[in-house]
Amino acid sequence: MYNFEFEKPSTIADAVAALQGDEAQALGGGQTLLPTMKQRLASPATLVSLSGISEIKGICTGDDGALCIGGATTHAEVAAGAGAYPALADTAAHIGDPAVRNRGTIGGSLANNDPSACYPAAALGSGATIVTNARSIAADDYFQGMFDTALDEGEIITEVRFPVPEKANYQKFVQPASRFALVGVFVAKYADGVRVAVTGASENGVFRWTEAEAALSANFDASAVPDAPAADGMIADLHGSSAYRAHLIKVLTARAVEAAA
Amino acid sequence: MPNVSMTVNGKAASGEVEGRTLLVGFLRDQLGLTGTHVGCDTSQCGACVVHVDGKAVKACTMLAAEADGADVKTIEGMAAPDGTLSTIQQAFQDHHGLQCGFCTPGMVMSAAALLAENASPSEQEIREYLEGNICRCTGYHNIVKAIMAAAGHDVSAIAAE
């Protein structure tokens, strides 16, 4: 890893100011960024740690009933503290391993938008709002392809707001070596319809499976899950072909509906 | 260069570090606490697990600067000052929970974190908690057995496979 300056501000304003610096980058839990820097795939001149900003840590319930999670809240804290949204707590509880969950943060995961990560599916599947130091971004506008998001340079995720569904479930088919999702499907049933978000499968990153959403909004039953989506554009690697991943989407969606119902 | 101060195994420790100094590097190279191992340096194996403010973390994937002010515990802090092994360490010895011993510091620290959270874990819970700890020797069986024994479960009926 190349050397860098380390800063640890204690307010959002100071962090935003520090991130204006040349080649400055935010550091969440470091569970993705530090391995990336060791491989010299990233070499920021300054790392601005967000771990000292208490106003972006923790979980609360908003006036509209949404569950609000600070951007620097760790996976372990969400697993333990998001009891108001059990499927979300369960998603966090199965990210990586305990040591990763003790450091990794929701803001870091959503900023990174790994195509096989779990939180992007939860956020898109819940129609969450990603709140930054500058604005609020609907999940539908936020995810813009593999490792790509609507965030601007130096923008910090301060909070993520999850509307709490009537029922929800996340099914993760674990890739046992990386512990990421080979394919993961997040299903959430709201009063105004069902959302289905798929991670690990598409070459464009997390996406909504709209055919399944329409079918499940009409009939929330595993038997209503449509045929597997086309394999075009699905990831193919040594762990699974694109056809295999497409098949898993259908199977995991049905399992998620069964588990949620 | 930042100066960091922390409590390590109950004693104050401080030193100058670079931004990029990892916690595991600070512990091993600057404090001489070489019990914490580096197996992979890629956040996969868990040989480097230590406790920071009571929580298990991979010391190869945390900056020393991030541990400034923290309470850190390493494998060197597990036995009593007179060398008497902790319950978990003794159970690893009694149940042959190690062969080469390279993964053992991380295994013991993860096990200690688990038992602090859940005093009586099931075999399944132990196996899940150890997902981030890789052992190339034992096949895990006796590690799980040792942790079950340390948690007070009767393991006499579990075969040494």
Ligand SMILES: Cc1cc2nc3c(=O)[nH]c(=O)nc-3n(C[C@H](O)[C@H](O)[C@H](O)COP(=O)(O)OP(=O)(O)OC[C@H]3O[C@@H](n4cnc5c(N)ncnc54)[C@H](O)[C@@H]3O)c2cc1C
């Ligand atoms: C062994 C292992 C297993 C894993 N398994 C899984 C898994 O099963 N599922 C899964 O989803 N993930 C998994 N991960 C990834 C893990 O969840 C990371 O914690 C997460 O991807 C990144 O979060 P972080 O807080 O560590 O961010 P960092 O690594 O610190 O940062 C990642 C990126 O986000 C930026 N960033 C960080 N915080 C913010 C913020 N608040 N606002 C804006 N930008 C920010 C950084 O600048 C950087 O670009 C795994 C990681 C490891 C090492």
Ligand code: FES
């Ligand atoms: S050395 Fe830290 S996880 Fe392997």
Ligand code: FES
């Ligand atoms: S005892 Fe050798 S790696 Fe575990």
